Amino acid sequence: MPKAPTKSPTHTEKPTHTEKTVAEPAFERGQGGETHQLAKGGTILTTNQGIPVSDNQNALKTGPRGPVLLEDFILREKITHFDHERIPERVVHARGSAAHGYFELYESLSKVTRANFLQRKGEKVPVFTRFSTVAGNKGSRDLARDVRGFAVKFYTQEGNFDLVGNNMPVFFIQDAMKFPDLIHAVKPDPDREFPQAQSAHDTFWDFISLTPESFHTVMWIMSDRAIPRSLRLMEGFGVHTFRLVNEEGKSTFAKFHWRPKLGSQSLVWDEAVKVSGADPDFHRRDLWETIDGGDPVEFELGVQLFSQKEADGFAFDVLDPTKLIPEELVPLKMIGRMVLDRNPDNFFAETEQVAFCVANIVPGIDFTNDPLMQGRLFSYLDTQLIRLGGPNFHQIPINRPKCPFANLQRDGHAQMLVPKGQINYEPNSLDPAGPRETPKGFVSFPQDDAGEKLRVRPESFADHYSQARLFFRSQTKPEQDHIVGALIFELSKVETLAVRERVVSHLANIDAALAQRVASGLGIAKISPIKPAVTPKDMKPSPALSLLAKAKPTLQGRVIGLLVGDGAPAALVDALRKAGEKAGAKVKIVAEKIGGVTLSDGKHLPADFRVEGGPSTLFDAVAIVASDKSAKTFAGMGAAQDFVRDGFGHLKYLGVTSNLSELFEKSGLGEGDMDEGCIPLEKAGDATTFVDAATKGRVWAREPKLRPLP
Ligand code: HDE
Numbered sequence: 001m002p003k004a005p006t007k008s009p010t011h012t013e014k015p016t017h018t019e020k021t022v023a024e025p026a027f028e029r030g031q032g033g034e035t036h037q038l039a040k041g042g043t044i045l046t047t048n049q050g051i052p053v054s055d056n057q058n059a060l061k062t063g064p065r066g067p068v069l070l071e072d073f074i075l076r077e078k079i080t081h082f083d084h085e086r087i088p089e090r091v092v093h094a095r096g097s098a099a100h101g102y103f104e105l106y107e108s109l110s111k112v113t114r115a116n117f118l119q120r121k122g123e124k125v126p127v128f129t130r131f132s133t134v135a136g137n138k139g140s141r142d143l144a145r146d147v148r149g150f151a152v153k154f155y156t157q158e159g160n161f162d163l164v165g166n167n168m169p170v171f172f173i174q175d176a177m178k179f180p181d182l183i184h185a186v187k188p189d190p191d192r193e194f195p196q197a198q199s200a201h202d203t204f205w206d207f208i209s210l211t212p213e214s215f216h217t218v219m220w221i222m223s224d225r226a227i228p229r230s231l232r233l234m235e236g237f238g239v240h241t242f243r244l245v246n247e248e249g250k251s252t253f254a255k256f257h258w259r260p261k262l263g264s265q266s267l268v269w270d271e272a273v274k275v276s277g278a279d280p281d282f283h284r285r286d287l288w289e290t291i292d293g294g295d296p297v298e299f300e301l302g303v304q305l306f307s308q309k310e311a312d313g314f315a316f317d318v319l320d321p322t323k324l325i326p327e328e329l330v331p332l333k334m335i336g337r338m339v340l341d342r343n344p345d346n347f348f349a350e351t352e353q354v355a356f357c358v359a360n361i362v363p364g365i366d367f368t369n370d371p372l373m374q375g376r377l378f379s380y381l382d383t384q385l386i387r388l389g390g391p392n393f394h395q396i397p398i399n400r401p402k403c404p405f406a407n408l409q410r411d412g413h414a415q416m417l418v419p420k421g422q423i424n425y426e427p428n429s430l431d432p433a434g435p436r437e438t439p440k441g442f443v444s445f446p447q448d449d450a451g452e453k454l455r456v457r458p459e460s461f462a463d464h465y466s467q468a469r470l471f472f473r474s475q476t477k478p479e480q481d482h483i484v485g486a487l488i489f490e491l492s493k494v495e496t497l498a499v500r501e502r503v504v505s506h507l508a509n510i511d512a513a514l515a516q517r518v519a520s521g522l523g524i525a526k527i528s529p530i531k532p533a534v535t536p537k538d539m540k541p542s543p544a545l546s547l548l549a550k551a552k553p554t555l556q557g558r559v560i561g562l563l564v565g566d567g568a569p570a571a572l573v574d575a576l577r578k579a580g581e582k583a584g585a586k587v588k589i590v591a592e593k594i595g596g597v598t599l600s601d602g603k604h605l606p607a608d609f610r611v612e613g614g615p616s617t618l619f620d621a622v623a624i625v626a627s628d629k630s631a632k633t634f635a636g637m638g639a640a641q642d643f644v645r646d647g648f649g650h651l652k653y654l655g656v657t658s659n660l661s662e663l664f665e666k667s668g669l670g671e672g673d674m675d676e677g678c679i680p681l682e683k684a685g686d687a688t689t690f691v692d693a694a695t696k697g698r699v700w701a702r703e704p705k706l707r708p709l710p
Pocket of ligand 1: 090091092093096130131132148149150151164165166171175176177179237238239240321354355356372373375376379380381383384
């Protein structure tokens with residue numbers, strides 16, 4: 001007997017991609033056939049050919065239990081489109097998150113560049129910015145130890161300028177020829193397709209150990225810069241030396257820097273590992289929710305400007321992408337700000353289809369001979385052709401210039417425009433109004449580059465260790481410890497002893513004590529020397545390279561987690577929330593149940609997280625507020641114990657009511673462990689003491705006791 005169709009109501013999303021509205025009422029139909037009339041003017045669901053669909057629940061069959069008919073063009077169209085929903089993910093930087101916004105200029109840069117968007121103080125141009133990890137696939141976790149991409153598309157009046165940078169100012173290699181090797185080495189092994197989104201494995205370190213030029217960037221990825229707290233709280237760099245060219249054709253070199261308005265902040269490694277489990281979308285969610293909540297994300301754009309003469313006097317080559325220019329040598333001049341204030345409407349259409357290209361520059365900005373940059377000039381357009389299927393991807397809304405554009409290129413896969421007329425060539429006399437060259441157009445800087453055809457590395461690129469040493473020695477003690485810890489962690493995952501040993505030998509050229517400590521952590525007794533091509537030099541430490549040296553006390557844009565128990569003192573919870581919000585933080589409530597808690601005044605407090613799903617790793621500072629009864633409940637809950645243990649272990653400021661000693665003991669923390677980062681919460685007034693202390697970020701003095709290093 002055929003079964004009667006079940007009656008279950010469905011909620012179909014109102015499609016936004018069709019705009020077919022008709023005067024007659026539209027219906028929403030449940031799987032069981034019941035209909036709900038939509039509001040007047042509601043959208044009618046159609047096929048891609050515009051044919052109204054009368055049933056979006058059931059395929060066409062011969063009888064209720066009969067076979068599905070091939071004739072069902074509605075089903076076939078829907079499934080076919082679905083089957084083709086994916087495009088190849090980016091071969092690197094596959095996982096990304098992006099936002100719209102604008103760039104606003106602080107003052108005219110007309111002295112150094114004729115770039116139209118850099119002429120008039122206060123002028124704004126739209127931008128689209130995509131942040132990414134490099135090694136992991138599209139679905140990998142956000143908190144992998146990795147470089148972060150920082151790519152900005154400026155939609156200027158004279159075309160798109162893409163500043164396709166990273167959150168580190170240097171790169172692993174000096175020549176584009178090595179890029180596929182570097183990426184093959186770090187990506188999952190070709191036979192087993194793991195490890196995913198990690199550098200802690202043999203192939204990566206094998207390549208590194210044979211590539212001394214990579215050691216400066218290795219110092220950066222072993223530092224906390226590789227595990228940022230948020231995409232909003234990290235720096236960005238254009239990496240290569242660019243050329244700015246003014247109206248008179250005079251050239252000035254430029255390095256681009258992005259600085260987050262709220263300061264930089266990173267996680268500690270154990271925290272990053274746990275965040276990866278607690279919330280693999282930690283960065284993506286943070287960016288989305290911040291903007292969605294109405295808080296714009298802001299970065300300042302700075303430039304280091306210098307002449308050819310100055311460049312000639314530096315101890316390194318400005319064309320070498322493994323070198324940075326210390327800010328103490330060429331100061332940073334802030335020229336504008338970028339405000340990201342709108343989330344994408346559609347992830348695929350915008351974040352996935354955006355096509356950045358190093359070759360997208362505008363009149364007044366030019367390339368240099370950095371061999372890595374030159375290779376990139378080829379790669380990005382090439383990769384878009386495979387990813388986006390043909391040469392017309394510039395017509396996709398997110399890639400389309402916002403200024404007029406016109407030429408005589410025609411046809412090609414997925415042509416979206418309908419060019420009119422007979423004339424598709426130039427010169428022509430038949431279409432005098434058609435597009436023509438202009439003397440104001442892009443002109444390449446007339447650099448005299450004549451030379452022999454050679455496959456060589458310049459001598460001036462040969463010093464591989466001095467800047468690695470500069471970076472390491474410019475870090476504060478906790479930051480140096482983290483580099484040591486990261487190297488020991490990563491190399492302990494390398495199975496081949498010879499690779500571990502080779503890396504340590506390179507480290508000895510950077511800093512003898514660093515190498516000793518790592519060797520000791522790995523149980524390597526003897527470090528064999530590797531002779532450097534150029535003896536490393538001691539450079540004056542650059543405090544600008546340290547995150548902690550520059551950190552300003554603040555909770556702006558940070559998140560405080562309050563673990564609140566039933567019956568907890570209402571006045572204290574309220575005071576904590578107010579003090580946190582006054583300091584610019586978001587305050588999230590964590591409770592035993594997602595339904596929330598009842599406070600001492602009998603009022604109900606809704607929760608943002610159940611404690612299992614809201615571990616302290618998700619917050620910048622945490623407080624635990626309990627009644628005597630709920631303190632007992634927490635003491636018996638593994639998740640509450642972890643909340644305390646990790647909060648303490650990740651060096652956070654902890655606000656605690658006096659009844660929590662049993663919970664602390666169960667978390668492995670006794671009276672003797674309490675330090676200046678554990679702030680007693682007795683009365684409402686203590687909330688400010690806790691919040692003021694928490695602006696300092698972390699209790700660094702706690703770390704050596706918790707994670708002793710050689
Ligand atoms: Fe990229 N890089 N890259 N890269 N890169 C790509 O382009 C490449 C390099 C960077 O959010 C790819 O559209 C080569 C340095 C970012 O969409 C590809 C070389 C820097 C993004 C490519 C480099 C970057 C990419 C993959 C060495 C920092 C993501 C998909 C010669 C200055 C952009 C794509 C986005 C993406 C090639 C080195 C930054 C394959 C050949 C150095 C931020 O074209």
